[in-house]
Amino acid sequence: QSALTQPASVSGSPGQSITISCTGTSSDVGGYKYVSWYQQHPGKAPKLMIYDVSNRPSGVSNRFSGSKSGNTASLTISGLQAEDEADYYCSSYRSSSTLVFGGGTKLTVL
Amino acid sequence: QVQLQESGPGLVKPSQTLSLTCTVSGGSISSGDYYWSWIRQPPGKGLEWIGYIYYSGNTYYNPSLKSRVTISVDTSKNQFSLKLSSVTAADTAVYSCASLYSGSYGFDYWGQGTPVTVSS
Numbered sequence: 587q588s589a590l591t592q593p594a595s596v597s598g599s600p601g602q603s604i605t606i607s608c609t610g611t612s613s614d615v616g617g618y619k620y621v622s623w624y625q626q627h628p629g630k631a632p633k634l635m636i637y638d639v640s641n642r643p644s645g646v647s648n649r650f651s652g653s654k655s656g657n658t659a660s661l662t663i664s665g666l667q668a669e670d671e672a673d674y675y676c677s678s679y680r681s682s683s684t685l686v687f688g689g690g691t692k693l694t695v696l
Numbered sequence: 697q698v699q700l701q702e703s704g705p706g707l708v709k710p711s712q713t714l715s716l717t718c719t720v721s722g723g724s725i726s727s728g729d730y731y732w733s734w735i736r737q738p739p740g741k742g743l744e745w746i747g748y749i750y751y752s753g754n755t756y757y758n759p760s761l762k763s764r765v766t767i768s769v770d771t772s773k774n775q776f777s778l779k780l781s782s783v784t785a786a787d788t789a790v791y792s793c794a795s796l797y798s799g800s801y802g803f804d805y806w807g808q809g810t811p812v813t814v815s816s
Contacts, residue, residue, distance in 0.1 A: 587758055587760045620801040622801065624743075626743075631806040631807065631808055632803070632806060634802050634803060637797075637802035637804075638800045638802070641800070643802075677801075683756045684756060684757075685796075685801060686745065687742060687744065690742040
């Protein structure tokens with residue numbers, strides 16, 4: 587089962603905005619609204635940041651936003667802060683009731 | 697708030713079966729709103745979805761692992777379990793259980809994860 591495609595790394599300076607892409611196919615990202623994004627700090631469990639493409643769970647900063655166009659979903663972090671430095675993963679529902687993760691993106695705050 | 701805790705051996709021999717249990721507290725595993733899932737992360741690598749189960753027993757597996765995976769549920773103990781057969785070194789990973797909200801297919805609660813090493 588092939589993973590969704592994410593850039594291996596992105597970086598930005600404090601206060602800037604960055605965007606992480608997540609590319610799939612019409613059988614996953616492009617075909618359903620069920621795209622989620624997770625933040626994972628080293629040695630910690632992943633944390634749900636975005637669900638249903640663009641919805642934020644309670645308690646997640648509004649600096650985090652999600653969107654989708656065609657087969658590519660995106661996570662944007664605005665007003666970058668040092669604490670945002672982490673690994674980020676997308677996931678999507680895929681046909682036949684399966685799920686798939688992206689390969690992960692390491693965000694470095696310069 | 698739902699909490700999940702994995703338990704099981706941290707070392708498994710090649711060709712044997714890996715067995716882990718996830719205990720759910722703070723909520724009922726029989727809640728119709730959730731699926732209960734296993735995810736793993738090899739050292740230095742990304743997340744891999746293994747499979748999920750509904751409280752009724754319906755299961756859904758990663759096609760690449762399907763021939764070796766069994767997920768079961770014990771509603772009386774509020775637990776669900778993972779069995780992965782014929783393990784190799786490639787199955788060495790941190791194994792985590794998580795709740796999967798059926799309305800969004802988002803993993804909203806996670807266990808802390810348990811490391812499993814496959815080695816003789």
